[in-house]
Structures are given as C-alpha cells and as structure tokens.
Amino acid sequence: MSTAEPVIVARDVYKVFVARGERRRRRAFLALHNVNLAIPRGRFVSFVGPSGCGKSTLLNMIAGLVRPTEGEIRYKHAPVTAVNTDVGYITQDDNLLPWRTLRENVELALEFRGVALVARRELSARYIQMVGLDGFEHHYPHELSGGMRKRAALIRTLIYDPDVILMDEPFGPLDAQTRVILQDELLKLWEGSGKTVVFVTHDLVEATALSDEIVLFSRAPGTIKQVYDVPLGRPRDVFRILAHPNFPAFFDRLWRDLKEEIMDVELGVS
Amino acid sequence: MGVREAAAPGRLLEPRGDRLLREVEQLERARDRQSRRNTTLGRLAFAVVFLGLWEVASGRFVDQFFVSKPSHIIASLWAMIIKEQLFYHLRFTIIEALVGYVIGAVAGLVLGFVLARSDLVYRIVEPFVVGFYGIPRIALAPLFILWFGIGITSKIAVAAVMVFFIVFINTIAGIRSAPVQLLQVARVMGASEWDLVRKVVFPAATPFIIAALQITVPQAMIGAIVGEFISSNRGVGHLISRAAGWLDTPGLFAGILALLVVVLLMNLGITSFGNYLMRWNPKHGNLRDIQ
Numbered sequence: 315m316s317t318a319e320p321v322i323v324a325r326d327v328y329k330v331f332v333a334r335g336e337r338r339r340r341r342a343f344l345a346l347h348n349v350n351l352a353i354p355r356g357r358f359v360s361f362v363g364p365s366g367c368g369k370s371t372l373l374n375m376i377a378g379l380v381r382p383t384e385g386e387i388r389y390k391h392a393p394v395t396a397v398n399t400d401v402g403y404i405t406q407d408d409n410l411l412p413w414r415t416l417r418e419n420v421e422l423a424l425e426f427r428g429v430a431l432v433a434r435r436e437l438s439a440r441y442i443q444m445v446g447l448d449g450f451e452h453h454y455p456h457e458l459s460g461g462m463r464k465r466a467a468l469i470r471t472l473i474y475d476p477d478v479i480l481m482d483e484p485f486g487p488l489d490a491q492t493r494v495i496l497q498d499e500l501l502k503l504w505e506g507s508g509k510t511v512v513f514v515t516h517d518l519v520e521a522t523a524l525s526d527e528i529v530l531f532s533r534a535p536g537t538i539k540q541v542y543d544v545p546l547g548r549p550r551d552v553f554r555i556l557a558h559p560n561f562p563a564f565f566d567r568l569w570r571d572l573k574e575e576i577m578d579v580e581l582g583v584s
Numbered sequence: 585m586g587v588r589e590a591a592a593p594g595r596l597l598e599p600r601g602d603r604l605l606r607e608v609e610q611l612e613r614a615r616d617r618q619s620r621r622n623t624t625l626g627r628l629a630f631a632v633v634f635l636g637l638w639e640v641a642s643g644r645f646v647d648q649f650f651v652s653k654p655s656h657i658i659a660s661l662w663a664m665i666i667k668e669q670l671f672y673h674l675r676f677t678i679i680e681a682l683v684g685y686v687i688g689a690v691a692g693l694v695l696g697f698v699l700a701r702s703d704l705v706y707r708i709v710e711p712f713v714v715g716f717y718g719i720p721r722i723a724l725a726p727l728f729i730l731w732f733g734i735g736i737t738s739k740i741a742v743a744a745v746m747v748f749f750i751v752f753i754n755t756i757a758g759i760r761s762a763p764v765q766l767l768q769v770a771r772v773m774g775a776s777e778w779d780l781v782r783k784v785v786f787p788a789a790t791p792f793i794i795a796a797l798q799i800t801v802p803q804a805m806i807g808a809i810v811g812e813f814i815s816s817n818r819g820v821g822h823l824i825s826r827a828a829g830w831l832d833t834p835g836l837f838a839g840i841l842a843l844l845v846v847v848l849l850m851n852l853g854i855t856s857f858g859n860y861l862m863r864w865n866p867k868h869g870n871l872r873d874i875q
Contacts, residue, residue, distance in 0.1 A: 377768075377772050378772075379768050379771070379772070397771045397772060398772065399771075399772060399773065399774035401772060402772070403768070403769055403772040403773075405765055405768075405769065407765060409763075409765050409766055409769045411766065411783070411784065411787065412864050412865070413787040413790070413864035413865075414864065415864075422770070422773060422783070423773035423774060425779075425783070426770070426773050426774040426775045426776070426779050427773075427774050454863075454864045455864075456864075456865075456866040471773075474773070474774075
C-alpha cells in the first residue's frame, strides 16, 4: 500500500439498513461490518465484490449521502456528517437533468456554487471541447447517445475540480466499445491531475485496467476481504491491457478470491 | 482523445454528402408542410360534413325545436352580438373564469409545494385533502353565492375551487416523482435547498403541473357558468339560461358556441405555454418515426 497521506478513512464502520415495507414485516439487516480502510491521496482505487456487498453503500457514505450506523468516515481528517460537496459523484445513470441542454447540465454545479455567467461559459466550453462534444451544446440529453451523455456526466463533475471523484459503476450501461473508449478517456483526464478516484465496479478487467489499488469486499454482510496493489505501470494502454505480461497472474488471483465469495452464496454455504 | 462515435455537425462537408443532406432536409420540410396542410383540410372537411348533416337532418329527421339548425344558430349568434351585447356578457364570464383559474392554479401550486416538501405535514393533511377533493365541487356553488353574493366574486370562487384541487394534487404528485438520484447528485454538487426546488424538483414536476393546468381550463369555465346559472344578471351563463327560459333553442346553441370558442382559445394559449416549458421532453413518437 502507498505511504501517501490518506484522504479518506473508514474506521470500524457498520451499517444497518431497515427494509421499508409493511410495518410488521420491517426487518433490519447488516449491510457492512467492521470496515476499516484508508484511501491515499491521488490514487485510483476500485471497490469490487459480489452484488449487495455494500460497496456502493460505502461510496455513498464518503459522499455523505448515507451515515454509518456505527464507526466513522473521515474525509481530509474531518468526520463526514453532512453531504460532502467537496467530492464529485458519478453514478451508473448519467443523471443529466432532462430539461437542461448539454451546456446547462455541464454548468449546473457551477451555478450551485455561484460562479458568474461569463466564467461558466468559458469553463464549460473548455471541458465540452476536451471530450469532443463541441457542436452539441444546445442538445437535450435525449438527443445524445449513451456515450455522449456519459462524457457530459463526467465533465460536469470534473468542471468544479473536486479533489476526490466517486464513481459508482459509471460505465455499467454502456456497450463494450464505448466503455473501453471512455475508460481510456477517463485515465487520460485523470493522469497527472492528482485527483483521488474511488471507483465501484463489477468488472475485474475494468478494475485492473484502471486502478492503482483494488479493494475486494466479501459477500453480505460486507467487509473488506483484501486490498491489492495492481502490478501494472503507468501510463496504461487500456485497449491492450490483456496483453500486459503481469495481467494474467494478477487477474487470476483476483478472480479466485472473488469466486470464493460468489460461489459460497450460490451453494448456500455460510 | 479516443474515437468519437458521432460525427460533429458540419463534418459532412464532402460535396456529395452535403448535397444528400440538403435533399433529405428539403424532402422532410416538404413532408411536414404536406402533413400540416392535410391536417387543416381534414379538420375543415370534418366541420363541413358535421354541420352539413346537422343542417340537413334538422327538420327532416329530427324535430327542429330540439336541435335547431346551424344556419339559425349563426343568425341567432349575430342577433345576440348586436341586440344582447354578447361581448359585454362574455367579458364577465371570461374574467370570472380567468381570475378564478389564476387564483386556483397559483394557490394549488404554492400549497402543493409547501406540503410536498415536508413529509410529516403531508401525511397529516393528506386524508383531509382527499376528502375535500371528493366533494362534487359544483355543490359548493350555492354556498359561495350565499357567502359572496350574486356578483362576480362568487363565480370567481367557484371557478377557483374547480381548479385548485386538481392543480394542488397534481403538483404534489409531480414533486414526489422527482428521482432520488437526481436529487442526490445535485446535493453532492453543492445545491442548496432552494437550488434543488428551483432546478430539479420543479422541472421534474412540470409534466404533472402542465397536465393539470390544461385539464382545468374548461373546469374554470364550468365553474363560472354554473355560478351564473344559479344566480346572476350578467354573463354568458345568464344569457344561456334566459334563452332556455324562452325555449329559444338557437339562442341556447349560440351561447354554447360562444363558450366553445373561448375555451378553445384559452386551451391554445396554455398548450403553447406548456410546450415551451416542456421543450426538453422527448417528443411523443408517431407512427412514421418507428417504421
């Protein structure tokens, strides 16, 4: 693990959810237990693990959208107790506001932050151009392709320059080609920026291709099973990641460890 | 920076592609014009056939006393305009409906917003709202005339009540339909409560609100007219009920016709306003789009 100073720390985090439903059948269940983690500044860290293991929950806790039942999340040394507007947050859905044009969507966070119109226009033009969306400024989201919407969601977060970017399966709904292209664009935007990325995914190839570190979660109730340093250098060529000499052995190990978590569930062993 | 999956506009500068682009555009425009023309012609044809059948059937197959005749109705409308000052009466009816509409809509919107943003208040008030909503609101008209007299105020009140509940309930439904993820993302971006309401919650609710605003245009008119029926000495409702008293069927139809035109115009206005507010919405497809 890196020796860089941690920007996010999870200390003894537990999370109990209560299923909303009919009052008498309301059940509590443990989503996360005993989670301890430190994410160093400037690193690209991926969370992987079986479905429902609580990795998105942990991400939402860092964003301050969900509070731990016990334990605490520290962000830059201070406990997270309210919505963390210091971070960027990108979800599986692009969540563009359908009633705003591409440019208005990209400028949304700047509006919330009270940036003046001229400065907004200038910044948004730069970012829109950076991902090749110029010419589409006045299109509404429904007039854009999935990949274009995803780029818009990406730059609308980057535009306010958050130190930490939280991504919850951002490329999940995309087709395989667009996905790799966007992974490549993401890496290019990120490299040298000094930003910390926390990236939730189900795709081990994606996690390996992008990350410095991979955090493997156990099946529910989730806890951290293992943290891996990815043995691939930078910069990376995501298009040829499978051909990297270190890839097969590392991927194999990762998959074996994850498989234990998935298979046990399917066999009903616990 | 990677490969683009869509060509930027203006990239088709190559002459053949450019020409093709223009041709298709022209074709599309011509097709548009054609379809607009067909719609207009179709409407005209429909009106002519309908009125023609009426004219012919009246007095031959149906007793003219009950259904009158388009030609007589037009004559009667003309007489109404000249002799009975139709526009004078129309003015009162329109003012009643319009003022009632605005009061009801604004009250419904504001109260809907206030209630829907607080879960507790909403839960407390909900059954009462639903109860009041269930009252046939027309039944309140006599009460309002008792309260506000036979002047214009009581009709405004009836129209406002007709509008209020529908806008109110739709506003609440719309606000509660705002997707949680959009709210979360906006929150992390640093949106304040006011930002959320103005930039996320309100636009998310517009489809519901617009629908309510459209539905309630005729409702406001109904409120005004019913109020006039019950007790008044002015307004188109008064003219109609007087014509009915004199067994003047053409006059009755003439009054109805005047109302129909007014409601159509009001609807046109609110629809174009709604289309403007909803310009971000994917167009509802028609058959040609999915062939």
